[in-house]
Amino acid sequence: MLIFILKRVAGMIPAMFAISILAFTVIQLPPGDYVSTYAAQIAQTGEAVDSAVLANLRERYGLGENVAVQYFKWIGGIARGDFGQSFEWNQPVTELVWGRMGMTALISFLTLITMWAVSLPIGIISAVRQYSVIDYLTTTFAFLATAVPEFLVAIVLLYISTMWFGVSVGGLFSPAFENAPFSLAKVLDFLQHAWIPILVIGLGSTAALTRIMRANLLDELHKPYVEAARAKGLPEGRLVLTYPVRVALNPFISTIGWVLPALISGELIVSTVLNLPTAGPLLLQALKSQDMYLAGAFILLTGGLVLIGTLISDILLAISDPRIRLS
Amino acid sequence: MSAPFDTAKDAELLDQQVHAGSLVAASQWALIWHKFSRHRVAMVALVVVVLIYLVAAFAEFLAPYDPGKFDPRYTFAPPQQIHLFLTDEEGTRFAPHVLGYKSQVDPKSFRRLFQPDPEKVIPIGFFVEGQPYKFWGIWEANRHFLGPVDKADPFFLIGGDRLGRDLLSRTIHGTRISMSIGLVGVTFSLIIGLILGGISGYRGGLVDRVIQRVIEFIRSVPTIPLWLGLAAAMPKDWPPLQVYFAILIILSLIGWTEIARVVRGRFLSLRREDFVIAARLDGVSEFRLIMRHMMPSLYSHIIAAITLAIPNMILAETALSFLGLGLQPPIVSWGVLLQDAQNLRAITQAPWQFVPGVCVVVAVLALNFLGDGVRDAADPYAK
Numbered sequence: 001m002l003i004f005i006l007k008r009v010a011g012m013i014p015a016m017f018a019i020s021i022l023a024f025t026v027i028q029l030p031p032g033d034y035v036s037t038y039a040a041q042i043a044q045t046g047e048a049v050d051s052a053v054l055a056n057l058r059e060r061y062g063l064g065e066n067v068a069v070q071y072f073k074w075i076g077g078i079a080r081g082d083f084g085q086s087f088e089w090n091q092p093v094t095e096l097v098w099g100r101m102g103m104t105a106l107i108s109f110l111t112l113i114t115m116w117a118v119s120l121p122i123g124i125i126s127a128v129r130q131y132s133v134i135d136y137l138t139t140t141f142a143f144l145a146t147a148v149p150e151f152l153v154a155i156v157l158l159y160i161s162t163m164w165f166g167v168s169v170g171g172l173f174s175p176a177f178e179n180a181p182f183s184l185a186k187v188l189d190f191l192q193h194a195w196i197p198i199l200v201i202g203l204g205s206t207a208a209l210t211r212i213m214r215a216n217l218l219d220e221l222h223k224p225y226v227e228a229a230r231a232k233g234l235p236e237g238r239l240v241l242t243y244p245v246r247v248a249l250n251p252f253i254s255t256i257g258w259v260l261p262a263l264i265s266g267e268l269i270v271s272t273v274l275n276l277p278t279a280g281p282l283l284l285q286a287l288k289s290q291d292m293y294l295a296g297a298f299i300l301l302t303g304g305l306v307l308i309g310t311l312i313s314d315i316l317l318a319i320s321d322p323r324i325r326l327s
Numbered sequence: 328m329s330a331p332f333d334t335a336k337d338a339e340l341l342d343q344q345v346h347a348g349s350l351v352a353a354s355q356w357a358l359i360w361h362k363f364s365r366h367r368v369a370m371v372a373l374v375v376v377v378l379i380y381l382v383a384a385f386a387e388f389l390a391p392y393d394p395g396k397f398d399p400r401y402t403f404a405p406p407q408q409i410h411l412f413l414t415d416e417e418g419t420r421f422a423p424h425v426l427g428y429k430s431q432v433d434p435k436s437f438r439r440l441f442q443p444d445p446e447k448v449i450p451i452g453f454f455v456e457g458q459p460y461k462f463w464g465i466w467e468a469n470r471h472f473l474g475p476v477d478k479a480d481p482f483f484l485i486g487g488d489r490l491g492r493d494l495l496s497r498t499i500h501g502t503r504i505s506m507s508i509g510l511v512g513v514t515f516s517l518i519i520g521l522i523l524g525g526i527s528g529y530r531g532g533l534v535d536r537v538i539q540r541v542i543e544f545i546r547s548v549p550t551i552p553l554w555l556g557l558a559a560a561m562p563k564d565w566p567p568l569q570v571y572f573a574i575l576i577i578l579s580l581i582g583w584t585e586i587a588r589v590v591r592g593r594f595l596s597l598r599r600e601d602f603v604i605a606a607r608l609d610g611v612s613e614f615r616l617i618m619r620h621m622m623p624s625l626y627s628h629i630i631a632a633i634t635l636a637i638p639n640m641i642l643a644e645t646a647l648s649f650l651g652l653g654l655q656p657p658i659v660s661w662g663v664l665l666q667d668a669q670n671l672r673a674i675t676q677a678p679w680q681f682v683p684g685v686c687v688v689v690a691v692l693a694l695n696f697l698g699d700g701v702r703d704a705a706d707p708y709a710k
Binding site for chain 1: 546675696
């Protein structure tokens with residue numbers, strides 16, 4: 001098992017490298033370099049520009065040298081935990097990024113768990129009771145859910161809760177808890193707020209997962225081994241759960257590879273609409289003001305988050321299926 | 328009588344019989360259509376999609392106004408109701424009309440409040456004269472499909488926006504941009520996907536492995552941050568048309584992977600088909616082998632992949648524009664229109680600004696159903 005995990009981790013290295021190249025390209029894309037932009041910003045406020053500071057910054061990011069040198073200075077800094085400087089906030093990116101990324105990771109993780117918890121039983125029921133009312137309902141719902149953009153659901157929810165119930169749903173904490181230290185009350189407050197983004201973000205993927213589970217299970221349900229078990233007199237509930245569901249679970253787990261990117265994308269948009277203290281609004285802001293080191297860090301870290309998620313799903317797959325573990 | 332195994336002569340005979348009408352043969356397309364037309368939901372979806380594209384094609388004619396025409400007197404004017412019959416001192420008669428507005432400014436919030444004014448009857452009709460426009464940028468015209476008989480009268484069927492522009496006209500013009508983004512974007516994706524997927528499936532080996540790794544990688548990157556990053560790099564002073572094509576290319580850079588996957592899969596399975604091997608052994612050139620022998624059995628699958636890719640393009644453009652990094656005004660797309668519905672105040676004051684969102688959902692649903700139908704019908708010989 002350990003060897004399997006090590007192999008997977010080693011396999012992640014080229015992907016991580018490719019993502020870092022991608023993030024670096026995005027940093028490089030806007031015309032001009034950041035130090036000139038930064039100098040122009042300072043000059044606008046009327047303060048004197050200290051040319052020694054600028055030269056220092058140029059040296060630090062290797063500006064003016066070739067792209068490869070710049071890349072290695074940037075990635076080398078990240079290896080030491082230095083993501084560069086945010087020119088808009090005038091703070092090291094590291095200080096801005098981690099709290100926000102942590103929230104994004106937490107929300108994505110909770111969404112993933114909720115998604116599985118919902119789509120697994122519903123998928124099983126609509127496969128076992130194919131063409132029943134529940135099956136038709138989930139099918140209709142699944143088609144709708146994949147066609148509606150998440151941010152639209154978020155706005156409609158915002159509208160309904162304000163107009164009909166008179167509560168605002170933005171944010172992740174009540175103002176009283178925003179800066180409070182960690183406590184049970186804070187966690188409860190968080191959960192009270194978090195279920196809305198979790199619901200909105202997970203909607204589309206939950207629908208897709210339910211369909212996948214249903215299709216997987218339908219493939220299994222009519223196989224001879226199920227028939228044989230039934231003929232031996234195994235109670236129907238135990239029969240379905242012990243054999244076909246276990247087999248159908250495999251592709252279900254491996255879908256995390258594409259569900260997670262979709263989740264993180266959805267999280268970025270929804271958090272902008274609902275104004276959550278996650279990576280989304282800050283990334284958007286950074287991109288609009290071309291605060292590229294901050295934006296690059298977010299793109300790199302969201303990519304990293306997906307890789308970690310894929311690794312976890314690979315490990316889960318290996319646990320549930322010995323064929324994968326041993327090959 | 329022909330010899331028992333003279334295939335060439337048999338084929339000729341068959342051709343003659345078909346031409347003479349003594350033998351009925353259905354082409355592959357006829358079979359596909361037959362199978363597709365039995366899929367009722369997909370047929371409804373097809374009608375809806377055709378209607379939407381017709382709206383996109385005739386936007387200038389169908390919209391009562393120019394999308395940029397604004398009138399500060401009608402800021403957030405609520406939707407008007409169409410009345411078919413008019414009752415006055417002369418009795419009740421058929422005279423389609425809408426009612427004008429009585430407006431007053433709320434002293435507290437300084438917002439304009441509107442009430443329908445029964446005194447102001449605005450007759451409406453089909454093919455009325457209105458604002459002149461250039462149809463498709465070529466023909467001068469001033470007839471509009473539906474509008475007020477007197478073009479100076481206010482006409483807001485689904486309400487006005489924050490500048491007093493007619494939301495219906497803007498949504499109709501947005502249909503053109505949003506739907507064309509889907510179509511043109513998919514064309515770009517198709518070109519990339521066809522070439523790379525084709526090479527990958529036809530050549531196999533190392534090239535295949537490299538292309539497959541690239542596809543896997545692209546699919547594992549969260550799309551929105553990447554799209555945003557690329558879109559943010561666009562210079563702010565680019566003209567709208569250039570932005571439009573830049574957005575298309577950005578969307579296609581990721582959208583091609585699904586099409587490439589489908590094409591590769593089909594090529595892989597076709598390569599081993601008897602008729603392809605036979606053609607190759609006959610010494611057919613590679614180009615002819617691909618174009619003449621393999622492509623015909625690919626078309627229907629490609630069409631299905633395209634139909635399923637268009638809604639994703641539309642959703643992606645809507646999301647980008649909604650976040651303010653996609654298309655920029657004065658270009659109007661559904662996503663650009665939804666920007667106005669972004670904050671709570673705007674939507675509580677004027678909930679009709681959701682209408683472009685409804686259009687997105689209807690279009691995406693219809694295209695999804697259509698794509699599903701085509702995919703199921705793509706192989707008419709399957710059970």
